[in-house]
Amino acid sequence: MVGRVLNGKVALVTGAAGEIGTATIALLAERGARIVAVDRDAQGLARAIRSLPASAEALAITADVTRDDEVASYVEQTVARMGSVDIFFNNAGIEGDIKAIPDYPLDTFRRVLDVNVVGVFLGMKYVLPVMYRQNAGSVINTASIAGLIGSPQIAAYSASKHAVIGLTKSAALECANTNVRVNCVCPGQIDSRMLSSIINGLAPDGQPLPESKVLERTPARRLGLAREVAGVVAFLASDDASYVSGSSYTVDGGRTAS
């Protein structure tokens, strides 16, 4: 029985106002974790934590993950209020523009790397010292299947997610002599705003692609659900994953299996 296997653990989650972040704080809270939810979208954060149980002692912090001072502050506030950071879901991300490389604006390219790579780096820069002091902790970064395979029209996003996998493996090795683990999840096509934005951007004539076309290369023949990503995050956060570090877990209905 899964039950409340995360009882009392403190879970710090970025991008918590987004679809995967919101589904994950709900599941971690259901399994007993106390929740610190971080996002740059204050209204979205308020919505995301509204239905969490009282046992989650939810704290919402509005912060931009690309800002060194704001990342330092969300980590400090978490420790001050909750006493530890046991689980860190380093998840905030953006898709950027959907354009071929010759047409891709440089400022968007830089922004995608800033949020998806620098944001993930800064999160670990401030959380890992806390976990080292505790000699315990689980970091789960959000990469993507776009970090495992090439993705035309979203080269910046794909490059950023390849970088997240590199950061994950390197951090896991840096943690090797500690009781801290670092892994990442690689979601595939999750039924969400971000997926719609990418699919609509890829449509040649601006018309949404038929679902059959979207699912053509997905063996499961359906989109994934945010809570199916959350389930893998909850596993990696738990002691059931005590020998798992440096791994990239695909949650993609078999999309990258062939």
Ligand SMILES: NC(=O)c1ccc[n+]([C@@H]2O[C@H](COP(=O)([O-])OP(=O)(O)OC[C@H]3O[C@@H](n4cnc5c(N)ncnc54)[C@H](O)[C@@H]3O)[C@@H](O)[C@H]2O)c1
């Ligand atoms: N949805 C998918 O199909 C899919 C697939 C693979 C990977 N992912 C990844 O999963 C993660 C979550 O995606 P989602 O589908 O929930 O997207 P989403 O857009 O619903 O959520 C992303 C959240 O990150 C927040 N955010 C963006 N920039 C930020 C910043 N600078 N500082 C703080 N917060 C910021 C946004 O406000 C938003 O709430 C992302 O890293 C994304 O790349 C999503």
